[in-house]
Amino acid sequence: MSRQWNALGVSHRFIKQQLPRGGIAIDATAGNGGDTLMLCETVGADGRVLAMDIQAQAVENTKKLLEDAGWSGIAQVVLDSHANLERYAQPESADCVVFNFGWLPGGDHNIFTRKESSLEAIEKGLRCLKPGGIMSLCVYYGRNNGYEERDAILEYVRGLDHRQFTVMVVDFANRINDPPIPIFIVKEG
Numbered sequence: 270m271s272r273q274w275n276a277l278g279v280s281h282r283f284i285k286q287q288l289p290r291g292g293i294a295i296d297a298t299a300g301n302g303g304d305t306l307m308l309c310e311t312v313g314a315d316g317r318v319l320a321m322d323i324q325a326q327a328v329e330n331t332k333k334l335l336e337d338a339g340w341s342g343i344a345q346v347v348l349d350s351h352a353n354l355e356r357y358a359q360p361e362s363a364d365c366v367v368f369n370f371g372w373l374p375g376g377d378h379n380i381f382t383r384k385e386s387s388l389e390a391i392e393k394g395l396r397c398l399k400p401g402g403i404m405s406l407c408v409y410y411g412r413n414n415g416y417e418e419r420d421a422i423l424e425y426v427r428g429l430d431h432r433q434f435t436v437m438v439v440d441f442a443n444r445i446n447d448p449p450i451p452i453f454i455v456k457e458g
């Protein structure tokens with residue numbers, strides 16, 4: 270399977286095409302920092318990136334990756350839940366908000382996102398988006414976190430007002446097992 274045609278590759282292509290240089294981006298589930306690094310590279314030296322994660326190891330991994338790549342000057346990395354996003358970002362301030370739901374790659378699969386905090390975080394993230402801003406959600410499911418979060422997220426995004434948001438759900442129709450689901454939301458402006 271080509272990396273450019275997996276959930277992460279498709280998400281990164283979408284973000285890079287939409288996120289402006291000098292923009293403001295939020296990685297609400299920093300994980301090991303891959304998305305945070307991509308956001309820093311995309312917004313460039315005049316942009317700003319907020320990254321957050323509930324796991325201390327994820328925050329440390331992200332800080333180290335950004336420092337090694339020379340991007341720590343434009344990024345703020347905090348140890349906190351994505352459900353507390355509005356503590357760090359104002360309404361209509363972000364050009365892009367990114368989520369990866371599931372578990373930390375290479376981490377403890379017994380620690381994973383949960384539908385209650387994830388739905389709250391998506392709602393807050395939508396409020397933080399500027400008109401014309403984008404949100405990317407990659408939903409990893411199965412294993413220990415099952416399908417409850419996936420189903421709740423899909424129900425939520427499909428219920429968003431079509432006059433305020435455009436929602437696209439990518440279905441890897443011929444992938445086996447539980448392929449991640451990329452979801453893209455554009456806030457109408």
